[in-house]
Amino acid sequence: MTTLAQVERPLSLFAEGIAGRYFHIRDLSERNNPDEGVSEASHDAFSLYLxxxxxxxxxxxxxxxxxxxxVLQQLGFREYGTYRFDIIQARxxxxxxxxxxxxxxxxxxxxxxxFRHFEYPVLARxxxxxxxxxRIEAAVLRHYPGAIPYRKRLQHKFNDDYNNKSDEVGVNGxxxxxxxxxxxxxxxxxxLTNFVNPIHDxxxxxYTSVQATMDCYQALAHLIESATESADVFDTTDGPPMEWLQRQVRLEDWQDDLESMNAQLAAFELADDAAGEEVAMGETEGDGTIRETSTDMVRER
Structure with missing residues (x-):
């Protein structure tokens, strides 16, 4: 067994090297909603939960x-455009x-x-x-081929997880x-194979994921109605909802942009001050004429 404490420091450096900024490495139990069912990892704008x-x-x-x-998976949502989603572009x-x-x-x-475009937004989410x-996993594996062995080692776990839970029916099934x-x-x-295959391109x-979501949602419409009439309840998304994460990430991006603009303004102000000092020094250096040598100075020589 390997504990998070044993690898926290190298993971932090690894994440910083990939993302270009520091992320806190935290235990999954430290999330704001620790009682919610989770997968292996989660994230927010500032932390990776493992x-x-x-x-x-x-x-x-x-x-x-x-x-x-x-870590690569979680950072991929930021790196490959999930939170740059724009509803106007999607339409x-x-x-x-x-x-x-x-x-x-x-x-x-x-x-x-x-998600508010759908009658059942929980299912759409x-x-x-x-x-x-x-889609993010496929992008990570394309851009970081060294991660392929990591993913292959996990296949037996995915197989076991599915076979232990595959008896569910209805929407959740x-x-x-x-x-x-x-x-x-x-x-x-x-x-749903034909609908989801494009996300691996x-x-x-x-927006490819959005189209696939629309197609899958329409294909599952009859199950949605059956679930609504019965006591079947949709499982919710693991971790913080993506829409909340998008808002958080965009706020962070705006803060970064503001800090960048402030730094540029400060640089301009410093440049103006330096230029002003150069002008002032130039004005005090005289008119550049040759000074006459007095007879007293000649005698001293």
Whole structure:
């Protein structure tokens, strides 16, 4: 078993090297909603939340590599455009989305406005979260091929997790099957394959995930109605909702932009002050004429 405390320092440096800024490395139990069901990792604008320990493998180095894989996954949401999602651009690129009126806007994030296009926003959020996570994983593996062995080592765990939970039915059953398929579980078969395959393309963007969400949502409509009529309850998205994270990340980006502009203004002010001092010094150096040598100075020589 490998504990988070054992690898916290190198993980922090690893995350900083990838993201170009410092992230706190915290235990999953330190999240604001620790009682909510979670997967292996979560994040917010300032911290990465990871398991307190990992014992998937008997070799400590393999467990440590799993921690690095989780860090890459979580940072991928920032690196590959999840939080740059723009609802106006989404409506331009997704014709199905334009069939719905744009919800009234107050102070919601763009992702929250996306989910409000759906009659059942909880399901839309869950679908988008699964699909976007799969897109991010594919992007991480393309850009960081050294992470491929980390991911391959985890396949047996994904297989076991799916086979232990695959007896669910209804909407949750369909979502579990979809998640298994996206995780590469061999016996996870879904009729949504054609809808989700585009998210693995190298050109896929967050808007590809939006289109896939629309397609999958429409395909599961009959299950949605059945679940609504029964006591079936949708599982919620693990960790903080993406729309809240987008708002948090954008606020951080605005603060960074403001600090950058303040630094530029300070640099301009320093440059102006320096130029003023040079002018003042030049004005006190005289008219540049040759000084006459007095007879007294000649005698001294």
């Amino acid at each position: 398991p307190g320990s990992i014992d998937y493998f008997s070799i400590a180095a393999s467990n440590a590599a799993t921690y690095r894989w989780l 331009r690129e997704c014709a199905d989305l334009r069939e719905h009126g744009l919800p009234n806007q107050h102070r919601e994030s763009d992702l929250e406005l996306l 869950k679908l988008f979260s699964l699909l976007e996570a799969a 369909a979502l579990k099957t979809l998640q298994g398929f996206l995780n590469g579980v061999p016996n996870a078969r879904t009729n 190298a050109e896929a963007t967050v």
